[in-house]
Amino acid sequence: MTIQRKQTYPEYIDLHPVAQVHGSVRLPGSKSISNRTLLLAALANGTTQIHDLLASDDTLVMLMALKQLGVIWEQTEATQTYTVHGSGGAFPVHQADLFMGNAGTAIRPLTAALAAMGGDYAVHGVARMHERPIGDLVDALNAVGTKIAYTGVTGFPPLHIQRGQLHSQRIQVRGNVSSQFLTALLMAAPLMAKNEAVTIEVIGELISKPYIEITLNLMQRFGVTVMREGWQSFTVAAGAQYQSPKSIHVEGDASTASYFLAAGAIAGGPLRVEGVGKDSIQGDVRFVEALEQMGASITMGDNWIEVSSNGALKAIDADFNHIPDAAMTIAIAALYAEGTSTLRNIASWRVKETDRLNAMATELRKLGATIEEGSDYLRVTPPAQLQAATIDTYDDHRMAMCFSLAALDGAARRGTTVRINDPQCVAKTFPDYFTVFAQIAEQKLL
Ligand SMILES: O=C(O)C1=C[C@@H](OP(=O)(O)O)[C@@H](O)[C@H](O)C1
Numbered sequence: 135m136t137i138q139r140k141q142t143y144p145e146y147i148d149l150h151p152v153a154q155v156h157g158s159v160r161l162p163g164s165k166s167i168s169n170r171t172l173l174l175a176a177l178a179n180g181t182t183q184i185h186d187l188l189a190s191d192d193t194l195v196m197l198m199a200l201k202q203l204g205v206i207w208e209q210t211e212a213t214q215t216y217t218v219h220g221s222g223g224a225f226p227v228h229q230a231d232l233f234m235g236n237a238g239t240a241i242r243p244l245t246a247a248l249a250a251m252g253g254d255y256a257v258h259g260v261a262r263m264h265e266r267p268i269g270d271l272v273d274a275l276n277a278v279g280t281k282i283a284y285t286g287v288t289g290f291p292p293l294h295i296q297r298g299q300l301h302s303q304r305i306q307v308r309g310n311v312s313s314q315f316l317t318a319l320l321m322a323a324p325l326m327a328k329n330e331a332v333t334i335e336v337i338g339e340l341i342s343k344p345y346i347e348i349t350l351n352l353m354q355r356f357g358v359t360v361m362r363e364g365w366q367s368f369t370v371a372a373g374a375q376y377q378s379p380k381s382i383h384v385e386g387d388a389s390t391a392s393y394f395l396a397a398g399a400i401a402g403g404p405l406r407v408e409g410v411g412k413d414s415i416q417g418d419v420r421f422v423e424a425l426e427q428m429g430a431s432i433t434m435g436d437n438w439i440e441v442s443s444n445g446a447l448k449a450i451d452a453d454f455n456h457i458p459d460a461a462m463t464i465a466i467a468a469l470y471a472e473g474t475s476t477l478r479n480i481a482s483w484r485v486k487e488t489d490r491l492n493a494m495a496t497e498l499r500k501l502g503a504t505i506e507e508g509s510d511y512l513r514v515t516p517p518a519q520l521q522a523a524t525i526d527t528y529d530d531h532r533m534a535m536c537f538s539l540a541a542l543d544g545a546a547r548r549g550t551t552v553r554i555n556d557p558q559c560v561a562k563t564f565p566d567y568f569t570v571f572a573q574i575a576e577q578k579l580l
């Protein structure tokens with residue numbers, strides 16, 4: 135099955151310097167919560183109404199895959215409310231060819247669920263997805279008896295999943311390449327814990343930890359409590375089954391919030407985002423701590439965040455392992471700081487939509503910044519004045535969203551004219567990004 139992308143933007147967008155940003159942005163739903171909720175609702179007993187689901191490429195591939203697997207869902211017309219009829223832990227269709235685009239949050243959890251159920255499934259994605267590792271997840275599962283084979287390069291999708299025979303309830307997984315492997319195993323664990331408890335042990339270091347909290351929180355809302363020993367070991371009791379919470383609301387996306395919050399910090403604001411706040415279960419709300427360290431002022435309600443600043447931003451030197459996605463936005467905010475900023479412990483950037491360490495370094499240099507690209511860090515020294523540039527986006531939504539901010543005038547230095555090539559790539563998580571950016575910047579872009 136192929137999925138048609140709606141083309142909304144031209145080949146490139148030119149952004150001209152913007153003196154001020156202000157206003158309020160209602161955030162689209164969280165990608166991480168949307169895709170987890172869709173899968174949990176599909177696996178549960180009962181019917182779930184999901185409110186404010188994200189509308190984007192990543193959620194579309196999950197919705198289409200579930201449909202192919204025989205899961206029935208309906209969209210309430212012209213809204214982001216979806217009703218998912220749970221399959222009670224066994225998808226009705228046992229043979230399918232599933233296209234997962236470039237959605238890590240779709241391919242990884244679905245692979246684990248399908249391997250646990252058994253069947254005859256082909257799982258694949260865009261070319262870049264076939265370069266993104268999945269070996270740690272496949273190794274963890276096959277070691278306990280599932281049957282997943284590589285049909286391309288060993289360690290990467292595409293995959294062929296067949297029916298295996300589970301012979302152990304103790305699953306060991308490495309967590310230093312992506313936390314999504316542990317998330318995938320956790321979500322599939324109830325399918326493997328029919329008669330006996332399942333324990334998942336993390337071998338070595340675990341990165342991107344806050345995403346595991348999202349997984350555990352949502353599993354809990356679907357009635358499955360995971361017993362844990364820190365970040366080392368996670369146990370799902372025998373007989374655990376997902377039960378629909380009937381209705382669930384998807385918070386706004388905290389990673390998406392980072393572009394608007396940074397805009398407020400760079401250009402002064404005040405700028406408010408609505409949909410995430412103090413009550414959020416997403417680790418990326420901690421992005422505001424980094425902005426605060428850089429000198430911005432933050433106020434937060436249960437469901438909103440507002441940022442403003444008066445004066446130049448300060449450089450930052452910090453570990454960003456806990457917020458790898460929002461950290462990209464810090465690299466751009468660093469262009470507006472006084473002094474050199476260092477983003478540490480971000481090696482996972484290399485295996486995401488593109489090699490983000492390399493892409494960031496290349497494009498930041500085009501703006502005149504001096505960049506040191508380490509194996510797991512990025513050091514950004516801003517130029518005296520930003521240079522106009524044509525930014526390549528590498529089919530990476532975050533590259534496109536981040537670099538739009540280089541048009542903003544900051545207190546330490548002015549913005550510049552940026553041409554963003556292939557702006558359409560924002561469809562992965564936020565198809566309307568440039569339309570909303572134009573509103574807060576009071577610019578006519580299209
Ligand atoms: O579990 C999730 O929802 C995610 C985990 C993170 O990936 P890694 O664990 O691979 O860093 C993050 O970058 C991704 O956008 C979403």
Ligand SMILES: C=C(OP(=O)(O)O)C(=O)O
Pocket residue numbers: 236237238239240459486487532563
């Ligand atoms: C890394 C990302 O996505 P994925 O869910 O595909 O891993 C991202 O959205 O920045």
